[in-house]
Structure formats: C-alpha cells, structure tokens
Amino acid sequence: MTSASASTPSPVQLPGTDCLIRPQVSLAEFTSYRVGGMAQWYTAPRNWDELQATFEWFSSQDLPLTLLGAGSNLLVSDRGIPGLVVGTRYLRRTHFDPETARITASAGEPIARIAWQAAKRGWRGLEWAVGIPGMVGGAVVMNAGAHNRCVAEYLVSAIVLSPDGTLETLTAQDLNYSYRTSNLQGDKRLVVEATFQLQPGFSRGEVMETTTRNLNQRKSSQPYDRPSCGSVFRNPKPQAAGWLIEQLGLKGYRIGNAEVSMRHANFILNCGNAKADDIFRLIRHVQEKVEDRWAVLLEPEVKMLGEFLA
Incomplete structure (x- = not known):
C-alpha cells in the first residue's frame, strides 16, 4: 500500500530564497467565492528575487501556468487546477511621485488602497476604484472599472514578466483595451507593476468626499x-x-x-x-x-x- 506522503511530492525550495513551491494546495482560501479545489503546485513570491526564481523553476518544468491575484473575479473548479499557480498577493510596493502625480504600484497592491491614498493627497482619478476588491495586476489585465471610469483611462504603462523571464514595458495602447478586457486576458505574462497618471492640486476634502460617496453607493447597492x-x-x-x-x-x-x-x-x-x-x-x-x-x-x-x- 502506498502512503499519502509517498504519493504526494515534497515542496520545492527555490535556490537562494525562502520561497517554497508547495504541492496540492487548496485554492478556496485564495478566492473571494471561497470555493475551489487544489492547485497541483502553488507559490506566492514575496519579492522580485523570489518571483524570478519561480519563473526560472517553471521554465524547467512541463507545466501549465496560472496567475492568481486577489481571486475576486474568479471561479475555480472543484476539481482544481493542474500545473503551477503563482499568487501575487504579497508583491506589494507603492510609490507616489508628487512632482508628476504618478503612482507606481506592484501587482499585489489592492487597487482600493491606492484609491484612498490618492484621495488623501488631493489627487483625482481613482475615486471610482475605492470599492473594487481586486489588486493592481488583475485590474490592469481586466480593465477594471466602475462609475463609468476604468483603468485604461489612467494607465501610463505596465511592466510584464514573460514565462521565459523577459521583462517588457507596455502602454495602455499596447494592451488594446476594451470593456473589461485587454490583450493580457488569457496570457501567461504577469503584470509586475503598473504606473497611473492622476490629476493633482484638488482639495483633499473634496476628493475624499467623492471617494467616500462612491464607496457608500457600492455598499448600498451590492x-x-x-x-x-x-x-x-x-x-x-x-x-x-x-x-x-x-x-x-x-x-x-x-x-x-x-x-x-x-x-x-x-x-x-x-x-x-x-x-x-x-x-x-x-x-x-x-x-x-x-x-x-x-x-x-x-x-x-x-x-x-x-x-x-x-
């Protein structure tokens, strides 16, 4: 008789990092629906080195690849997902440039948090995003939107990582945006970070009021x-x-x-x-x-x- 430990592969420790690629991980806890089966392999890199190491390991395997952000716009099968699932929820870093009113954020940064931080600076542009549950990476890929506004209107550029380890900077035009989609949908490239252009110089109270009103409207109707x-x-x-x-x-x-x-x-x-x-x-x-x-x-x-x- 084969034991469970013998039939399940051991976790893979990525060289030079603290990152583990774990076998048979339930995806229910990583989706807003709280449903779904197992990932054949799962990892959630915490920094650029771990992300690169993950993609290096992946390139040596014959596996399908799935990218998972907040899991807020996702339905995962009860039968799970074959291959490697890469979670981006720990890739969080944001820079606000006061001279240009540009925000550069990593893939795992919640888009709603950025909207609040921009409002507190009196920067207009992302008030609509305050009630969106997803992260920057997913928002860029699906052209997230609300209140007749969307990512495509404010995105300056996105840096994407290909499975072969190459980086590419894409503009909003490159992404061929339309309603709730881009040419990254179904793509295996990972959005590493994105830069948004906002409008500075407004009253902090004004922008906060609009942002709060948008959030309350979503809460009352959804x-x-x-x-x-x-x-x-x-x-x-x-x-x-x-x-x-x-x-x-x-x-x-x-x-x-x-x-x-x-x-x-x-x-x-x-x-x-x-x-x-x-x-x-x-x-x-x-x-x-x-x-x-x-x-x-x-x-x-x-x-x-x-x-x-x-």
Missing part, C-alpha cells in the same frame, strides 16, 4: 454579506445584466447553496458551503433564461478556471 465574485456578467447594451435578470424574477433563485442575490441580480452568492459546480450551473441557468427571453447571451465577467460539471 451585497457584501456573502462570498461572491462581484458582477458575474458583463453588461450588454442597452440594458444592464442585472436588470435583465431581475425582470425574469430570478432574484433569490438557488442551485445548491449558490443564489442569485436579492439585492443585486448580477451577483451570485455562496450562501454557505456552495460548490463551484453549484455556482457554475446557476450561471448557465441564468444565461439560458436571459437568452430565451431577451435573445441576449450574457457574457461572464467572472473568469472560470478548470473543468466544471454542466
């Missing part, structure tokens, strides 16, 4: 009491996804422990020990009902990783 991924679907035109879903009476509809939010119909909640498959099936059910009634196929904003049961 559910924060249960795990979710934020908005599940991209908004089609001319009607918002939430409006289409609400008109069908789907608020409160459940599959397993996944439920369409009563507060905002474009949110699907984990109401307690939901499975990723519950959420996935509910997403598909909503899509089918909306398409049958409105002839509109709702496109998921949430990114799905792994295999799901229909």
Whole structure:
C-alpha cells in the first residue's frame, strides 16, 4: 500500500530564497467565492528575487501556468487546477511621485488602497476604484472599472514578466483595451507593476468626499454579506445584466447553496458551503433564461478556471 506522503511530492525550495513551491494546495482560501479545489503546485513570491526564481523553476518544468491575484473575479473548479499557480498577493510596493502625480504600484497592491491614498493627497482619478476588491495586476489585465471610469483611462504603462523571464514595458495602447478586457486576458505574462497618471492640486476634502460617496453607493447597492465574485456578467447594451435578470424574477433563485442575490441580480452568492459546480450551473441557468427571453447571451465577467460539471 502506498502512503499519502509517498504519493504526494515534497515542496520545492527555490535556490537562494525562502520561497517554497508547495504541492496540492487548496485554492478556496485564495478566492473571494471561497470555493475551489487544489492547485497541483502553488507559490506566492514575496519579492522580485523570489518571483524570478519561480519563473526560472517553471521554465524547467512541463507545466501549465496560472496567475492568481486577489481571486475576486474568479471561479475555480472543484476539481482544481493542474500545473503551477503563482499568487501575487504579497508583491506589494507603492510609490507616489508628487512632482508628476504618478503612482507606481506592484501587482499585489489592492487597487482600493491606492484609491484612498490618492484621495488623501488631493489627487483625482481613482475615486471610482475605492470599492473594487481586486489588486493592481488583475485590474490592469481586466480593465477594471466602475462609475463609468476604468483603468485604461489612467494607465501610463505596465511592466510584464514573460514565462521565459523577459521583462517588457507596455502602454495602455499596447494592451488594446476594451470593456473589461485587454490583450493580457488569457496570457501567461504577469503584470509586475503598473504606473497611473492622476490629476493633482484638488482639495483633499473634496476628493475624499467623492471617494467616500462612491464607496457608500457600492455598499448600498451590492451585497457584501456573502462570498461572491462581484458582477458575474458583463453588461450588454442597452440594458444592464442585472436588470435583465431581475425582470425574469430570478432574484433569490438557488442551485445548491449558490443564489442569485436579492439585492443585486448580477451577483451570485455562496450562501454557505456552495460548490463551484453549484455556482457554475446557476450561471448557465441564468444565461439560458436571459437568452430565451431577451435573445441576449450574457457574457461572464467572472473568469472560470478548470473543468466544471454542466
């Protein structure tokens, strides 16, 4: 009989660092949905040296690569993810340049924190980002936005790391931004850091007031009491996804422990020990009902990783 320890690979210590690449790590704790299976391999570098060492190890392996930020716009399969999952949550460093009003932030820095820090300086531009739960890296990749504003309007450049270890500086134009997407979506390049251009010289109180109002508006209209991924679907035109879903009476509809939010119909909640498959099936059910009634196929904003049961 084979023991569990014999069948599970040992962690890999990356040379010259304190970084471990660990086998069979649950991803549920790293996603806002609190669901998902195991990563075949997982690591979360804490600095540039560890990040480089991680990519050097990866380049010597025949494995798929998945990049994981805050996990706030993500649905991970109950069956897990093969290959290496690299978490960026510990890559945190921010520089505010008072002469240019530019902010340079590492991939793991929460975008909401940067928005607050900018507001306290009287810099306009990121007031809309205060309620966004993601990190800088993911925000750049998906062109995160709210209140009719988005990353593409303020991004100066992003430094990305390729799996082969090469660095490249890309402008907003290079990223070919459109609604909630860029050409980094589905790409294996990692956003290392990004620089944003803001507008200085405004009253600190004014900017703080706008920022606080935006946050309160999100809190009053969106559910924060249960795990979710934020908005599940991209908004089609001319009607918002939430409006289409609400008109069908789907608020409160459940599959397993996944439920369409009563507060905002474009949110699907984990109401307690939901499975990723519950959420996935509910997403598909909503899509089918909306398409049958409105002839509109709702496109998921949430990114799905792994295999799901229909």
